[in-house]
C-alpha cells in the first residue's frame with residue numbers, strides 16, 4: 073500500500089494451510105468459521121474429515137463436535153503463525169443446540185475455541201456478545217409452560233477477541249503519528265467498546281441477496297467496527313473463512329489491505345459480484361455518516377451548558393474533538409476500485425474538509 077491505495081487478495085483454497093502468507097505478517101484476523109454442530113455446516117465439515125460424518129451417523133454428538141473443532145484448530149494454528157506480535161484475532165461464532173438420539177444439548181463452540189487459542193499461547197481479552205433477538209414462532213423450545221423441561225432461547229452470538237502476545241509496539245514518531253491518524257472518535261469508542269452489540273438499526277446490509285442470507289454472512293457493520301477498533305490504516309486483515317467477502321468489503325471501506333481464503337470455489341464469483349455490487353457510494357456513505365454523526369455530537373455537546381468546553385481540534389477534518397488522541401484522525405473516501413482476476417486494488421482521496429459542509433473552528437475559544 074502506497075498511502076492512497078489498498079490491495080485485496082482472494083484465495084480459493086482451504087485455510088488449514090495458508091502457505092501464501094508469511095509468518096508474523098498479519099495485523100488482524102476478522103472471521104466467522106462454519107459453526108460446529110449447526111446442521112447447515114455438517115457437509116462442508118464432513119468433506120474435510122469423513123470421520124465427522126461417521127460420528128454423526130452413529131449419533132455420537134460429542135465426538136462429532138470435537139472432530140469438527142479439531143479441523144478448526146488447524147486454522148487457528150495458522151492464525152497464530154501469521155499474526156504479528158500484538159496482532160488481534162476476532163472470531164464471530166454461535167453456540168449450537170441439537171437433539172441427537174433424543175438427547176437435546178448445548179454444544180458450546182465459543183468456549184471450545186477460547187480453549188484452542190489459549191493452548192496456542194494466545195490471550196483471550198474481554199469478548200463481545202452480539203445480541204440477535206428472534207421473533208420466530210418456535211423460539212421457545214421444550215415443555216412450554218411446564219417446569220423443568222424447557223430451554224432458554226439462544227439469542228446471541230459471540231465475537232471472541234484474542235491477542236497474540238503483549239501490546240503492539242509503536243516506537244518511532246512516524247508509527248505513533250500513523251496510529252493517531254487511524255484513531256476513532258471518543259463517542260464512537262463509547263459505543264464500539266461496549267461488550268453488548270445490538271446491530272439492529274445500523275446500516276448493515278451491503279447486498280441483501282439470497283446468497284448472502286444462505287451463506288450466513290455477518291453484517292458489514294460488524295466487520296467495519298472490528299477493523300477500526302483493532303487495526304491501523306494500511307494494515308493487512310485476514311479472513312480465513314471469507315464466504316461472501318464481507319471482510320474484504322469492510323477492509324476496502326477502512327483503507328486496510330486484506331487477504332481472504334474460501335474453500336468453496338463457487339464463492340469466487342459471489343465474492344467479486346458482492347464487491348462489484350456494493351457501490352462506492354455506499355462505502356463512502358459510511359465515512360460521510362461518521363463525519364455527520366460527529367458533527368451532530370458536537371452540536372449537542374456544545375449546546376449543553378452543563379458540559380465542559382471542548383478543548384481539542386482536528387485540523388485534517390476542521391472539527392473539534394474530545395481528546396488529544398483524536399487530533400490527527402484522517403479519513404479517506406474511495407475514488408475507484410479495480411478488479412483483476414482475484415485481486416482488487418482500491419484508490420482513495422483524503423477527506424477534504426473545505427469541500428464538505430462541516431462546522432468551522434469556533435472563534436475565541438481556547439483550543
Ligand SMILES: C[S@@+](CC[C@H](N)C(=O)[O-])C[C@H]1O[C@@H](n2cnc3c(N)ncnc32)[C@H](O)[C@@H]1O
Nearest residue numbers: 086087105106289290313315316318334335336
Ligand atoms: C460462516 S461462513 C463465513 C461468512 C462470511 N463471514 C461472510 O460475511 O460472508 C464460513 C465460510 O467458510 C468456508 N469454509 C469452510 N471451511 C473452510 C476452510 N477449511 N477453509 C476456507 N474456507 C472454509 C465456507 O465455505 C463458508 O463460506
